[in-house]
Amino acid sequence: MTLAPSVLFHIGSFPVTNTLLTTIVVDVIIIALVIVFNKCLSLYPKGIQNFLEMVYEYFYNATKEVSSKVEIIYPWVITFFIFIVISNVLGQFPGFETIRFHAAGSGEEGVPLFRTATSDLNVTLAFAVISIIMCHFYSIKYTGVKSYIGRFLSLSPIFLFVGLLEFIGEFTKVISLSCRLFGNLFAGESVMGTISSMSIWGIPLPFFGVPIPFMMLELMVAVIQAIVFAMLTMAFMSIMVEKH
Amino acid sequence: MDIITNILNLFGLEGKLFIAQIINFAVLLIILKIFLYKPIAQILEERKAKIKQGLDDAENAKKALEEADSQKLSILKEAKVDADKILDNTKKSSEILKQKSSEDAKRQATEIVDNAKKQAQAEFDKASKQVGSMSVDLSKKIVSKILSEIFTEQDKTAILSKAVEKIEKGGYEKATN
Numbered sequence: 566m567t568l569a570p571s572v573l574f575h576i577g578s579f580p581v582t583n584t585l586l587t588t589i590v591v592d593v594i595i596i597a598l599v600i601v602f603n604k605c606l607s608l609y610p611k612g613i614q615n616f617l618e619m620v621y622e623y624f625y626n627a628t629k630e631v632s633s634k635v636e637i638i639y640p641w642v643i644t645f646f647i648f649i650v651i652s653n654v655l656g657q658f659p660g661f662e663t664i665r666f667h668a669a670g671s672g673e674e675g676v677p678l679f680r681t682a683t684s685d686l687n688v689t690l691a692f693a694v695i696s697i698i699m700c701h702f703y704s705i706k707y708t709g710v711k712s713y714i715g716r717f718l719s720l721s722p723i724f725l726f727v728g729l730l731e732f733i734g735e736f737t738k739v740i741s742l743s744c745r746l747f748g749n750l751f752a753g754e755s756v757m758g759t760i761s762s763m764s765i766w767g768i769p770l771p772f773f774g775v776p777i778p779f780m781m782l783e784l785m786v787a788v789i790q791a792i793v794f795a796m797l798t799m800a801f802m803s804i805m806v807e808k809h
Numbered sequence: 810m811d812i813i814t815n816i817l818n819l820f821g822l823e824g825k826l827f828i829a830q831i832i833n834f835a836v837l838l839i840i841l842k843i844f845l846y847k848p849i850a851q852i853l854e855e856r857k858a859k860i861k862q863g864l865d866d867a868e869n870a871k872k873a874l875e876e877a878d879s880q881k882l883s884i885l886k887e888a889k890v891d892a893d894k895i896l897d898n899t900k901k902s903s904e905i906l907k908q909k910s911s912e913d914a915k916r917q918a919t920e921i922v923d924n925a926k927k928q929a930q931a932e933f934d935k936a937s938k939q940v941g942s943m944s945v946d947l948s949k950k951i952v953s954k955i956l957s958e959i960f961t962e963q964d965k966t967a968i969l970s971k972a973v974e975k976i977e978k979g980g981y982e983k984a985t986n
Binding site: 567568569570578579580582585588592595596599602603606607608610617618621622639640641643644647648685686687688690691692694695 | 818819820821822823825826827828829830831833834835837838840841842844845846848849850852853855856859
């Protein structure tokens with residue numbers, strides 16, 4: 566398994582990778598969920614409506630506890646969570662890594678047709694960049710340019726140094742957000758791939774049910790990482806929208 | 810610079826894919842905002858209002874029930890007082906009715922007895938008169954038969970008329986006594 570996603574084919578000069586394909590699958594699942602939700606929307610919730618209301622209320626209330634700008638922040642937080650959790654859990658389904666695609670120059674084995682979207686740094690970095698850019702945008706919008714600049718620049722030498730650290734911190738936020746998610750998911754996929762391909766006395770380990778505990782662990786990681794990303798976004802945004 | 814390019818290549822970082830993911834996320838956010846978060850917020854608000862209304866209704870119903878209970882108690886009290894009054898009145902009126910009917914009965918009985926007495930007296934008077942007239946006739950016949958042999962016709966008539974007068978007198982006195 567490579568760090569970079571595998572390119573399946575090109576549309577013009579645009580490379581279609583296996584993680585991009587999975588991203589589209591995740592989009593389709595989310596849109597299907599939304600359609601089903603809107604069809605069975607009722608004052609007395611049941612099934613999928615119950616679950617989505619639970620997710621909504623959990624993040625909405627969590628955001629409300631830490632910030633006064635809850636209406637601005639919560640859509641970002643929940644969207645990150647929904648996309649990441651579905652993408653992560655989807656990676657544990659059969660067919661990921663096992664369904665191969667013979668792309669140009671991929672050799673005899675081919676490349677996986679599907680790969681967890683969040684095990685691609687393009688995806689996690691894009692999410693992290695969106696998260697941090699929106700933090701700064703809302704900071705300027707709700708606290709004003711003066712207060713925003715005051716976070717990083719000060720006449721006092723000590724606060725100037727602190728501001729410098731804050732400035733560097735904004736870049737590290739992007740790196741930490743993106744690399745944490747990418748690292749966890751990529752490592753999980755690698756472990757699952759390794760365990761699944763191992764064998765003892767010529768019998769593959771999956772026959773002994775060895776990957777099951779790892780799958781449980783991966784499911785936990787999938788949910789935890791989604792929550793971590795969403796919560797960190799919430800924390801960063803709630804800090805940035807308050808006056809310095 | 811080569812190192813950075815190598816790292817970017819190693820992780821498969823590519824501008825087009827990166828921008829595609831940003832656009833994808835933005836579209837998804839808009840879709841979810843319109844078709845998921847908005848309806849959920851609306852339905853939660855609606856449910857909250859309905860629950861509040863339900864709780865208010867329950868509170869009002871409780872108050873109404875308490876009021877109805879107190880009203881019931883006061884009505885029961887009033888009804889008991891009324892019932893006692895009605896019972897007393899009934900007792901009194903039944904007592905009066907009883908007394909009245911007993912007096913009526915006595916009066917009627919006295920009337921009946923008086924009427925019976927009067928009737929009996931009338932019957933007796935009538936019978937006495939009849940007996941008197943019968944005895945006069947009989948005496949006339951007896952006396953006329955006896956005197957026809959002793960006295961003349963003129964004497965007989967005088968004696969007879971005297972005797973008849975006496976008999977009539979005596980019969981009347983007997984009847985009145």
